[in-house]
Each structure stands twice: as structure tokens, then as C-alpha cells.
Amino acid sequence: MLHNPANKDVVDVVIRFFSYFTILSNTLVFIYFLNLLLSRNSDASFWHKPETGTAITVYILVVGIVYHAILSQLHNPLGLAFWADHGLHSFSPILSIVYWILFTSKRTIQYQSIPYWLIYPAVYFVYTIIRGNFSGFYPYPFLDLNKISFLQAFGNSLLVLLVFTFLSLSLSFIANKRSQKIKTYTND
Template sequence: MFGGQMPRLLAVIIALTAWVGLGIQFYATFGTSGSVLETLWIILRFFTITTNLIVAVTMTAVALDRRVSSFIHAGVTLAIGLVGVVYVTLLRGLLQLEGAALIADTILHYAVPIMTVLYWIAIAPKYGLRWQHSLLWSLYPLAYFAYAIVRGSIDGRYPYPFMNLAELGPARTALNAVGLAIAFVIAGVLMVAFSRLAGRNRGRPLG
């Protein structure tokens, strides 16, 4: 759909947006913690931060004309799309934000997810994606879930209500993890289906 340098230019915009959002979030958190290491420890607790960081690195690589496989690009897009959907459906309004924190929240939960998903739909390579990739992509949120639970078990702070092991108990928390993984797999299957349809419509081999 786009030719020439346009894909790289759009990748630059997305990468810069993600980096700026992360920087503003760091600034807002640092204003409270007063320590660089503590700030990093706090913000890296959240799936939003880790995923936006992955988007920033991935789109920076695309902007620099480095090869990013369709498998990686689709997985990153799926993860950041989940960030936006989960925030809008489950987390929006739980905290009253203002100033820099509100700006970062808007960038990381709305701007970056929307821009990245649209980039993947319109521009990103989609050839070679397979049905089993949806299972592999789900390993990232599951690994994050385990990481967040371990951290929360140590310091008593859980990043999201549906991960609060202390309040929900092991069974409900595990069920939430399974539900998250299933949603991720279903979304991944839909992405593969879209990639195959897009390839067929363009009259090109699916790989």
C-alpha cells in the first residue's frame, strides 16, 4: 500500500511516540520516587511499560532498516493491542491521573497501540505467519503474568487487580492467567487469518 521511504518514516513516528511516552512516564514516576533505580523498578512492574518498550525497540529497528521478521512484528503488535484493549475494558478510570502521568497514560495506552496496529494492518510484512504462532505469542503475557505474581508475592504489590494473588487467591488468579492466554491465542489466530487473506487478495504466496 505504501512505497519508498513512507514505511520507515511511519516507523520513526511510532518509535518516537513510544520513547517519548516512556520518557514522560519515567519523569512522572521519578518525581515521586526520587531515585533512578527505584523508578525503573516501579515502572518495569507493568505490562504496559514492558510492551511499549518492546514496541519502541522494534519500530526503531524498522526505522533503521533492520530486518524484523513477520513473526516478531505480529507478536509485538498483538501484545500492544492487548495493552489498549485491556486498559479500555478493565483498567480505565481506576486511577485519577493528571499532568505528566496523564500524558504518558494517553500515549502508552491509546496512541502507541492504535498506531502500531494500524501500521501492521496496512504496512508490516505478513508472509509466513502460521496458526501455531498464536500459541508462541501467548508465551509473552504468560511469562509476564508469572513475573508479576512473583514480584507481588515478594513485596505485596501487584500491578493489576486481576493479578492480585493476595485478594483473589491462587485459583482465581490462575483462571485469570488462563483467560488472558486464551484471549491472546484467539486474537493471534485472527491475525494469522487476516495475514493469509491479505496475501491471497494481493495474489502472492503465503509462505
């Protein structure tokens, strides 16, 4: 982004870089795993709560799903860009779901926390539309009001929020079933 001659303002380039849900979610994944590595293994810690790990897993899974279902057909990165692209959109979601399956999914998740998980993507959509209105920059074509109507962008946002909701409910259900089986097995 910095090497593009059209991008002369470094602050704008940094803001645009962090305007991608992919970058924000991968940063969150990095912070999550770093905190797990550095913090004490305490269930009271925010980073060790199964709700935290499940929400972050949902976020990064949506990154992978949206990329592979929609965005990957729109561009063809080459060289290092190819590897960076797949690191952010493929490797990170796979690593996160594997970790979730092996460790997080064995613990009970409170369903009432799911609406809170949806705040991040909802705020992201609102921020993207508002900032795009002033800057003309929309990081994703399904939100780009320069090319589609507000109603289409709103509908696309709702569709993606439904994916977040479905994955949140699904992973929570799986975790609670696994947790229940483990408790039943250990009580026998």
C-alpha cells in the same frame, strides 16, 4: 513514582516501573519500530518477519484492550499523566495496528509460531505472581494477591491469555487471507 515519598529505593522504583506489562510492551514497540527504521529491509531479519510484527501488535493491542475495558475505570490521571497514560494505552496500540494493517498484514504468517508468541505474556504472569509474593507489589488489580485469591489471579491470567490467543489467531488469519488475495491478484 520517584516523587512518591514512600518510594525511597531507586532500584525498587525502576523494577516496579518495568513490572508493568504496558511499559514492557511499549518498550518492545519502540525497539521494533526503531529496528525497522535502522535495519535493512530484509525478510531474513527478525524485525522484518511478519510473525514478529504481528506478535508485537497483539501484545500492544492487549495493552489497549485491558486498559480501556478494565483499568481506565479505576483511576483518573490528570495533566501530563493523562497524556502519558493515553500515549501508552491508546496512541501506541492505534499506531501499531495501523502499521500492521498497511504493511505487515499483507504477508503470510505461520500459525505454528503463535505458541511462541504466548511465552512472553505467560512468563510475565508467572514473574508478576512470584515477585509480588516476595515484594507485596502487584502492578495490576486483577493479579493482586493482596486483594484476590491465587485462583482468581490464575483465572484472570488465563482469561487474558485467551485474549492473546484469540487476537493472535485472528490477525494471523486476516494476514493470511490478505496475502492469499494479493498472490491471486498478482497471478491473474
